[in-house]
Amino acid sequence: MTSGIDLGRPTSGDVLDLITDDHRHFERLLAQLRDSTSDRDAVRQAFAHVLIAHGEAEEELVYPVLRRRATDVGEHEIEHGHEEHAEGNEALLKVLELKGTDTDAFQDAVEKLSNLIAHHIAEEELTIISPARESVGERVRRELGEKWAARRNQLVDDGCGSLENVRRVVAAAEREGLLDDDE
Template structure:
């Protein structure tokens, strides 16, 4: 079993960064094939979706109001990158086999998109949040984010049908092109 993590409290910045490291670990295992790849892609889907939905619903709006350096552009860009990640994730989830060149290419694209997003979010959103948002606010937000993330995990949010719905909604919202 891959540990999805189920934090209950903490500084929201630390919790999000912990999840970022979890993403990297699961993606590394998925690329290397040293775990059951089907289990790894399902685990990644669950954590990625729960993390990003809770972040967009709860964290981004508060940080936009409380951190001078986190503006509408950073929030919209983060949402677009979540949508791109979900689109790449959907491609990985829809593939039948996990030992094909097509699967390897899809995982590579997903890994690259996620790595880019993590670096950018940590620099442009989480860094300013740590210095510009009061610790009490970050802790309160951490408890809310953790609870919502767990709720989404319990709802099987990484299911391929839900990921497909998220991608379709992102297209309707203008966060993705209709490729």
């Protein structure tokens, strides 16, 4: 499925730490995706699995809990997180749909994806994760970490980064109005 590229398989821990660990994993995979000497096709597939699994598990399990328990995280921040996930997934789809990995079009698509992901990581860590560390108890964060990790790993095992599934995820985001029509 991903030619031996490490997808990470967290099993437990503070959910906020697990999420930020995944963010660092995204950054490493994106660096490999920009490296012309790497197996870019394998890396883009690995990245697709990790990105989709991370976001889906976060939206299903983490955001609802933070919406209820994190007093310093507002509805706007959660909704904005959903929108940025959708934008990143849309950019990922464009990378996955390209046939070759040694073209200017591929490099441009990877650059756009990298920029969107970097922006989302910085914003989410600042406006959601950091405040949640203060207002959500450690026990809840650990319980949520175990659930999030299990869901993330199950989604990876189910092939959530396949081209067909990414198309489905992006189409659902479009129907929900999470993506701008002018893109």
